[in-house]
Amino acid sequence: xxxxxDWLAEHNSEExxxxxPDITGIARGKIVPSKKFLSGIEEKxxxxxxxxxxxxxxGDFVDVSSTVEETNTDILMVPDETTMRVVPxxxxxxxxxxxxxxxxNGDPVDIAPRSLLKKIxxxxxxxxxxxxxxxxxxxxxxxxxxNPDHALEAPFGVxxxxxxxxxxxxxxxxxxxxxxxxxxxxxxxxxxxDIDTMIHEAGSAQMEFNFNHGDALELADQxxxxxxxxxxxxxxxxxxxxxxAKPHADEPGSAMHIHQSIVDKQTGENIFATKAGRPSKFMxxxxxxxxxxxxxCMPLFGANINSYRRISPYTDAPINTHWGYDNRxxxxxxPRSDAKALRVENRVPGVDxxxxxxxxxxxxxxxxxxxxxxxxxxxxxGDAYRLAFNLPRHQSDALYKMNHCKPLKQILGxxxxxxxxxxxxxxxxxxQKVISSWERQHLLLNV
Numbered sequence: 001x002x003x004x005x006d007w008l009a010e011h012n013s014e015e016x017x018x019x020x021p022d023i024t025g026i027a028r029g030k031i032v033p034s035k036k037f038l039s040g041i042e043e044k045x046x047x048x049x050x051x052x053x054x055x056x057x058x059g060d061f062v063d064v065s066s067t068v069e070e071t072n073t074d075i076l077m078v079p080d081e082t083t084m085r086v087v088p089x090x091x092x093x094x095x096x097x098x099x100x101x102x103x104x105n106g107d108p109v110d111i112a113p114r115s116l117l118k119k120i121x122x123x124x125x126x127x128x129x130x131x132x133x134x135x136x137x138x139x140x141x142x143x144x145x146x147n148p149d150h151a152l153e154a155p156f157g158v159x160x161x162x163x164x165x166x167x168x169x170x171x172x173x174x175x176x177x178x179x180x181x182x183x184x185x186x187x188x189x190x191x192x193x194d195i196d197t198m199i200h201e202a203g204s205a206q207m208e209f210n211f212n213h214g215d216a217l218e219l220a221d222q223x224x225x226x227x228x229x230x231x232x233x234x235x236x237x238x239x240x241x242x243x244x245a246k247p248h249a250d251e252p253g254s255a256m257h258i259h260q261s262i263v264d265k266q267t268g269e270n271i272f273a274t275k276a277g278r279p280s281k282f283m284x285x286x287x288x289x290x291x292x293x294x295x296x297c298m299p300l301f302g303a304n305i306n307s308y309r310r311i312s313p314y315t316d317a318p319i320n321t322h323w324g325y326d327n328r329x330x331x332x333x334x335p336r337s338d339a340k341a342l343r344v345e346n347r348v349p350g351v352d353x354x355x356x357x358x359x360x361x362x363x364x365x366x367x368x369x370x371x372x373x374x375x376x377x378x379x380x381x382g383d384a385y386r387l388a389f390n391l392p393r394h395q396s397d398a399l400y401k402m403n404h405c406k407p408l409k410q411i412l413g414x415x416x417x418x419x420x421x422x423x424x425x426x427x428x429x430x431x432q433k434v435i436s437s438w439e440r441q442h443l444l445l446n447v
Contacts, residue, residue, distance in 0.1 A: 003081045004041070004097075008034045011086060013095040018046055018077050020099050021113050021224055023423050024057045024303065025354035029077060029099065037079075046077040046099070053101075053111045054423060057304060062426045067111060067419040075109050076102045083221050088190035089232040096191075098221055111419040113356035116412065117217055120360045123367060123411075129262045129271065131363050132343075134213035135223055138254035138351050139230060140247050141177055141205040142240045149437065152247055154205040155239035163205050166251075174200040177207070180241075183233035184209075191229065193222050202316055203251040213259065216359045223256070223355035245302070245350030246309035253310025253317050254351040258362050259335075261343040262286070273339035287344055287376040289369015290332055290362070291321045294348055295391055296405035298398035299420055300361035301349040305431050308394050310350050313385040318347050320390045322380045329384040331391070348391065364411045372407075399424055 008016070016037040018029040029048065032040065040046040050073050054062040077099035087094040100118075101109035108115040124131055143155045143162070154163045157176030167173030174181070181198060188195050196210045209226070211219055227243055234241035246253040261272045262282065272283035294301070302308055310317050318331035323344070325334050333345040344366075349358045368374075380387070392398035399421050402408060409417050 004079065004084060005038055007081075007084050008038070008095060011095065012093045013086070014092060015094050017087060017094065017096040018079065018099050019096060019224075020048060020052065020077055020101055021354060021356055022052050022055055023111070023113060023354065023357075023420060024055075025113070025224065025227075025352075025356075026055075026057070027224070027228065028052045028055070034095070041079065044076055044104070046079070047074040048077060048101070049073070050075050050109065050111075053109065054419060056423055056427045056430065058427065058430055060426065060430065062422045067415060067422060074104070076104065078102050080221075082218075085191040085193070085225070088187040088229065089236065096225075098224065110413055111416050113354050113360070114217075114220075116416055117220055117356045117360040117363075119413075120363050120367070120411070121216060124262070124363070125265075128265050130265050131216045132213050132261050132263055132270075133216045133219050133359060134211055134259040134343075135219055135355070136208055136210050136255070136257040136259075137223060137226065138201050138206060138208045138256070140203060140242050140244075140251075140254060141180060141207065141234060142242055142247065144238065144240055151249075152242075157205075166202050166204060167200055168202040170200045174198070174207070177205065180233050180237045180239070181207075183236055184230055187229045187233055188226065191225065193225055193229065195222075195226060201252070201254075203248065203254075206251065206254065216363065220355040220359045243351045245304065245307040245352040252315045255310070255317060255347060256349045256351045256353055256355070256358060258346045258349060258358065259343050260346065260362060260366065261341075262366075270340055270342055272344075273342040277339035277342070279334070279342065281373075282370055283342065283344065284376055285370045285373050286366040287323050287332055287334075287369065288374030289367065289372065290344070290346060290365045291323065291369075291376055292374055293365035293368055293405065293408050294321050294331065294346075294362075295398070296401040296408050297361040297365055298348075298392045299395070299402050299424060300357040301346075301353055302392070302395065302398060303350065303353045303357070305395055305428065307350045307352055308392070308398075311348075311391055311393070313389075318384070318391070320384060320387055321348075322384045322387060323376060324380040324384070327380055327384065330380050331384075334379075360412075364408065368407055368411060395424060395428060 019027045079097045083098040101112035143153045201208045230241045322330045323332035
């Protein structure tokens with residue numbers, strides 16, 4: 001409490017945005033004056049209804065849910081003082097803080113994404129292990145689009161023209177959006193968010209930010225905050241930034257690749273490497289777990305209906321769970337590195353995922369693999385796109401696989417899986433009410 005009050009006094013903050021990531025990764029919560037924020041902590045007054053966790057990406061609530069009772073119980077927002085930061089895009093002093101969701105008796109809300117990640121990390125902690133992760137975040141800059149029926153276009157660069165064609169790793173192409181990028185770095189510095197390098201990705205006006213490796217909860221928090229920062233920086237420069245997995249029909253999708261390794265808490269050594277610097281049995285079992293459980297865990301990696309448009313051959317996205325060394329056509333890539341940095345990169349998650357759920361999911365899959373001593377297939381040297389498509393092709397298939405995978409449901413929690421299924425089914429029902437331009441184009445006069 002004293003840390004929070006001292007922080008607010010030091011930064012002269014007038015208000016605090018109390019943020020709770022919902023099931024879709026959207027920031028829910030309350031904006032309160034700083035004095036009321038501090039008194040609310042003491043008096044358990046920072047509350048939200050539990051139904052925020054049965055809210056869909058459209059803002060609707062699940063009509064019939066057995067997960068959250070009709071009484072619509074209040075839950076507490078409990079600020080994590082380590083996440084206290086300024087809101088860098090305001091022209092007046094304001095703070096933001098990420099909150100855990102707890103019931104009145106102090107128990108964590110088990111359907112809250114941040115609670116799930118902390119639960120998975122506690123399982124590693126009991127084994128004396130600590131996951132180390134490094135996410136990569138891809139996104140598109142687009143021209144302001146006020147009519148959702150219109151196709152998206154690249155924004156105008158500093159040369160006054162739109163970017164057409166693909167300029168992967170292009171320095172001059174990246175420089176076209178320097179004003180936005182500079183604002184992103186400035187906002188991140190002011191908010192103490194530690195992003196690393198930036199590159200121009202394969203798509204038109206598609207960018208990628210890499211994060212330094214570190215603690216999984218801290219990195220999930222940073223991804224959650226960076227999405228807000230990037231959107232605001234783009235708006236400041238008269239354009240949008242989108243984290244849709246597949247915003248353009250003819251451009252590559254956007255991913256959130258997650259590099260991951262495990263260190264021994266006592267020795268600090270990477271358990272994925274042997275003393276000779278080769279992949280250990282732990283690493284092989286971890287990869288085996290990812291291969292076995294990524295498909296049923298896909299609702300956490302492919303969070304939305306649009307997510308599955310990204311998973312297609314020769315579009316920089318994987319179509320299966322094969323693995324290989326420095327092979328970017330597989331779902332699981334092991335970069336060439338020394339023993340300390342030996343790791344596996346999960347290339348399956350879309351950037352539209354909830355970062356807490358994606359981190360929890362990939363770590364849960366690897367944990368199960370190590371507990372079950374699962375052996376991976378042989379590494380793939382060549383083109384993995386020539387091999388069978390074994391990831392779910394659509395959301396309903398992914399939900400079916402999750403709900404029929406007992407080991408995964410046990411580790412994620414029955415109640416969490418039920419709630420996620422309810423929310424995603426509600427979103428699908430809403431989507432089914434929309435008639436697309438493709439249907440009007442090809443069915444209106446032909447069938």
